[in-house]
Amino acid sequence: MSIYDTEEGCISMDRDDSLGRHDNRVVELAPLSKVSIEDLRLMIDRQHNLERVLPRAFDILEKNPIAQGGLHLGDLLTSVLSVPESFWEDHPELSRRLVDIREELEALRVSIIEDWLPSLSRFDY
Numbered sequence: 866m867s868i869y870d871t872e873e874g875c876i877s878m879d880r881d882d883s884l885g886r887h888d889n890r891v892v893e894l895a896p897l898s899k900v901s902i903e904d905l906r907l908m909i910d911r912q913h914n915l916e917r918v919l920p921r922a923f924d925i926l927e928k929n930p931i932a933q934g935g936l937h938l939g940d941l942l943t944s945v946l947s948v949p950e951s952f953w954e955d956h957p958e959l960s961r962r963l964v965d966i967r968e969e970l971e972a973l974r975v976s977i978i979e980d981w982l983p984s985l986s987r988f989d990y
Contacts, residue, residue: 897921902941903934909944915952919945923962930970942966 897917900908902925908918922945925932931939945963953960 901934902932906934906936906941906944909941909948912948915948916956919948919956919959920962923959923966926966927962927969930966930973 898921900921905918905922905925909915909922922941926942926945930942932941934940934944953963
């Protein structure tokens, strides 16, 4: 996938087909708010325009920290965590959003370990 910035918060993506072959005929133009989780994940993995893409990713992760693109649960967060440290140093406002997600996950972990798993264990057959 190749991604090009356009006006008014839209991006244009040349899509690869399911076999990974590039098809210049297939081009999407979409507002960043409408881009799929998988496409966001791919843009982050390729470190494409992180200043614009990461805020949208955080909008999703703040609602669902284990949001899934095309790989596995949490693949969007995994991609965000692969962003180089130098980017976070230059963008403290985005770094703070990542800290907030970490705190949410820590609270969720406590609920899982102390409440949900013990309650679910009674369903062993």
